[in-house]
Amino acid sequence: MTCQHLIEFLTEYIEGQLPLSQRTAFELHLAICSQCRAYLHNFKVTIEATQKAFSDDPTDANPGDVPEQLVRAIMNARQAN
Numbered sequence: 001m002t003c004q005h006l007i008e009f010l011t012e013y014i015e016g017q018l019p020l021s022q023r024t025a026f027e028l029h030l031a032i033c034s035q036c037r038a039y040l041h042n043f044k045v046t047i048e049a050t051q052k053a054f055s056d057d058p059t060d061a062n063p064g065d066v067p068e069q070l071v072r073a074i075m076n077a078r079q080a081n
């Protein structure tokens with residue numbers, strides 16, 4: 001697994017949707033790559049901050065759906081840089 005693959009699988013990994021073989025490859029890469037560990041940490045912080053922001057207004061939307069869309073947008077923006 002490369003850093004690029006890891007970033008692509010990040011959302012699935014956090015949601016527990018990766019098959020075991022990919023999950024293992026993901027965690028193996030994390031073990032050897034401090035860059036991706038930092039990226040994963042920032043990603044989780046972003047999700048938590050987003051969920052907190054949306055939890056103030058539960059009537060707006062399903063808090064399980066909106067943060068993921070937002071996070072994907074953030075990921076796409078980062079990849080463009």
Ligand SMILES: [Zn+2]
Pocket residue numbers: 002003006029033035036
């Ligand atoms: Zn990496």
